[in-house]
Amino acid sequence: MPSGGVEFSEFVQHLFLGLVQGSFWVLLALGLSIVFGLMGIINFGHGAFYMLGAYVGYTVSNLIFTPIFGPNVGFIMAIVMVPVVMFGIGMVFEKYVISNIYNTENERFSGVLIMFGMSIFLPDFVRLIWGRPGKPFNIPPMFQFSLLKTGTLDITAYRSFTIITAAVLVALLWVLIYRTNLGMMIRAGTNNNTMVKVLGINVSRIWRLTFGLGIALAGFSGVMIAPLFAVDATMGELILVQTFIVVVVGGMGSFIGPVIGGLILGQLWALTPLVGRTQYVVQNWTGTVIGPDFWEKASDILLFIVMAVILLLRPRGLFGQEGAFD
Amino acid sequence: MLEVDSINTFYGLSHVLHDLSLKVDEGEAVAFLGRNGAGKSTTMKTVMGLLTPQSGKITMEGADITQAEAHTVSLAGVSWIPEDRQVFTNLTVFENLKISRIPIDGAKNLDTHLDWIFSLFPRLKERINNKGNQLSGGEQQMLTMARGLGTEPKLIMVDEPTEGLMPAYVETIENVLVEIQKKGIAILLVEQNFRMALSITKRAYLIEKGIIQWEGASADLLEDQETRMRYLGV
Amino acid sequence: MDSAAPKNRFTPKEFWAWISEVFDNYGILILAGLLLVYPFFFTTLNDSIIWLEDNDWETSAEILAEIRGFVPSTPLMIQILIYTLFGIAFNILLGNTGMLSLGHCAFFGVGGYTVGIMHAWIKPDTYAPDWMVSAFKVLPLEISLITCVIVSTFVAWLIGTICSSKRGVYFAMVTLSISMIFYYSAQTFDDLTGGTDGLGGLENMRLGSINLRVGIMDANITYYFVFFLSVVFIAIIWQILRSPFGHVLRAIRENEDRARICGYNVAKVRLMAFTMSGAISGVAGALAIIYGETVPIENIHFITSGQIVIITLFGGAGTFLGPAVGSFIYWYLRQLMSVEFVKYLAIFQYWEAWVGGIFVLIVLFVPSGILGTIRNMTLEYREKKYLAKQAAAEAAADPE
Ligand SMILES: Nc1ncnc2c1ncn2[C@@H]1O[C@H](COP(=O)(O)OP(=O)(O)OP(=O)(O)O)[C@@H](O)[C@H]1O
Ligand SMILES: [Mg+2]
Secondary structure, three states, rough: OOOOOHHHHHHHHHHHHHHHHHHHHHHHHHHHHHHHHOOOOOOOOHHHHHHHHHHHHHHHHHHHHHHHHHHHHHHHHHHHHHHHHHHHHHHHHHHOOOHHHOOOOOOOHHHHHHHHHHHHHHHHHHHHHHHHOOOOOOOOHHHEEEEEEEEEEEEEEEHHHHHHHEEEEEHHHHHHHHHHHHHHHHHHHHHHHHHHHHHOOOOHHHHHHHHHHHHHHHHHHHHHOOOOOOOOOHHHHHHHHHHHHHHHOOOOOOHHHHHHHHHHHHHHHHHHHHHOOOOOOOEEEOEEEEEEHHHHHHHHHHHHHHHHHHHHHHOOOOOOOOOOOO | OOOEEEEEEEEOOOOEEEEEEEEEEOOEEEEEEEOOOOOHHHHHHHHHOOOOOOEEEEEOOOOOOOOOOOOHHHOOOOOEEOOOOOOOOOOOOHHHHHHHOHHHHOOOHHHHHHHHHHOOOHHHOOOOOHHHHHHHHHHHHHHHHHHHOOOOOOOOEEEEEOOOOOOHHHHHHHHHHHHHOOOOOOOEOOOOOHHHHHHHHEEEEEEEEEEEEEEEEEEHHHHHHHHHHHHHHH | OOOOOOOOOOHHHHHHHHHHHHHHHHHHHHHHHHHHHHHHHHHHHHHHHHHHHOOOHHHHHHHHHHOOOOOOOEEEEEHHHHHHHHEEEEEEHHHOOOOOOOOHHHHHHHHHHHHHHHHOOOOOOOOHHHHHHHHHOOHHHHHHHHHHHHHHHHHHHHHHHHHHOHHHHHHHHHHHHHHHEEEEEEEEOHHOOOOHOOOOOOOOEOOOOEOOOOOHHHHHHHHHHHHHHHHOOOOOOOHHHHHHHHHHHHHHHOOOHHHOOOOOOOHHHHHHHHHHHHHHHHHHHHHHHHHHOOOOHHOOOOOHHHHHHHHHHHHHHOOOHHHHHHHHHHHHHHHHHHHHHHHHOOOHOOOHHHHHHHHHHHHHHHHOHHHHHHHHHHHHHHHHHHHHEEEEEEEEHHHH
């Protein structure tokens, strides 16, 4: 459609796409933020484990179950098994790698660096195991229809499914953190780790579980997003940075921060390309009209600009606690 | 019950506890007095497993807890009420009390425990849904003690419980200390208010620069002004 | 007691202590000396192989050529030099101020792109003013290098301003995120930057009248150009770190609150250190593209930040020359793996997996790096020796 206006249905379509993208950011940012709150480690490998989750999902679905039971069962098995496998991987990794740095000098830097090392290691490792080209991962047949389709509006079943799943997961996470004993221990540990120990609670077990939970969330997001894009060794890079942006904008140290941050940024990201198509004309300093092409490309960069502005004006983020993590 | 046998504790290179030994018997109340910086809190942290002594031995009911981690020490029946309170500020009073019951019974029979706690600290019941950071200093102190009682300790180490509190609260704390003794819980009490400490305990240790200088009956120390003057300055 | 020990016994610890002492005092000079003559050495090696071939000493020539595969070539040394400069600039932050920046790829990349874009797009006959056209046939490197310093200083200052409210690991996260804006911009505005293919066509790089084009034949010219600039900037950093300003940096690393109480404007000092580090990293980035003739987009990707962290940590973040050692080992190993080892085992082509894996192992097992570990060993040794001496003196004074 040429410039001069945006159809309502197109607008809704973009809102919908923004919601899909935002849901994934919320899931990833929550995992990142919970682990950081408790252990003080920013998981720079979050994107890499997300990518690994997609590959594990590919293996479970396309290589193991689809040939026997068909793609629907394959997909269901993938989304059931990936979180379990990734949870295990996370716990093992915490036990044999991360736990070695506790109580050493500069333990937080070491934690960050180890996870950063993983974000370099895993993509190439995945290429070694699964080969260099990416892998196809189709939307399972049971989701290959649209809930609503008029003009440019196309609410596809799979995308709706991801939104609902994400919403359910966020709700479950909230219950876990605020309504269970484990969650209470996690929150207490975030506040004062020593006293949790002193009360007779084996903190290292809680850390291990929490780290595993973060990795499981990352892996699950990876396999959920796989049918929307192809599975590829570099798929974790951009989303890692985007997750960081969500966390910075939403603010660490609160549950609501990453959720609201992810949803807002998702909308911003999805609606930006529409700007070039409105009747409003934006000019640059030489008076040249900034065309639709620019706005199509500007989404990704706009996120960074939002982050920079937030950092300058409100360093703790929209919902972050004062002085909590600076 | 608790036996500390000539431990040496360091902060990095600085040697804080020198061959320190003390013991607390079952159900016994012991005062542990000394000037600022003498090493009282360090002793408690070492017992609790938050610091590791370079030599010496700590046993609780015969079990060696010298190298044990804090949660093991806690499960062995030692509770610690730190001097700077350290309530979980992001948890409600209820959650602060509940969390200490998780290792005991998964916080299942919470009600009977809370009845006892609220009989000791009625004030906490009124503030049950407030977050830790919404409490006054006195309330925080009470909450810390209440939380420390949740782990069903055989020995409770209390570090300066009345510091900076108004007299009414001091009285509450004193009553509670007497009350928990009646329950058969042993107490190791660090306190600047030596009169209060000595009147509710049976034995006392005096520590100076990480060395135990005197030990004996609390009643004797209450009489012996010279010794007090030498090691406490009062 | 100590003096009574036989002088000629040279224990391994004593040997390391001696090495480390020499390295502490003369390390820079020794390294600079070795690097200064390196191209002669490599050229001689090349020439001997050719000479042997010409004189029908086929086997000897083959053996020597085989050996040459394990000797770092001059172009590889250029790379090592560049990353030494980059690493030492980066270490102003990590080793001295205690700031972990994971966004240094931004400066490295921006430095490279500034020079690259200027050379690719500014042809004196199209954009430049007339005086420039008459003075130079092509854009001289001096101008683009100076521009690069200005631009990377500005970018570093800007990023520093945005990120400096953060501390510790949060700072690492924010710098990484901000740095990636440049990566995605480079990818997005590909008509300017060449996008994912990188920016090519930079053959015409002249320093005054000297052509810096790199073929195997004239690598030496580029080598000395890079060598000269690196030495100048490393010397500048050396001076800065020895100056009172350097002491303030280390005070901040040790205890930020105490430094603040002592009256230092910590935020400002941190920003200055960050800006300096970023500006010099930009120069390193510019040198890298002169050597490579293209600006690969990887230069601005966070893998580059990772590389420089690895190089610095591996050599020893607490030491001045650590990054030099790290850079040498990193690039030499990388070259060996991707050219020699890979002939025998295909697994060596997965270079990043190796880097990442080795990186994790370094953090776990040699956190103070090679030079740092050697230094700690010798310090320990000296302390023990000192204590033994004291004990001996006491024993002598006290005959009982
Ligand atoms: N974290 C630490 N690092 C280094 N030294 C410490 C540390 N904590 C305490 N110290 C030192 O150890 C010594 C004993 O301290 P400790 O806190 O045990 O004293 P205290 O008897 O509890 O005194 P107070 O009555 O002030 O609480 C003091 O000299 C103190 O300076
Ligand atoms: Mg104390």
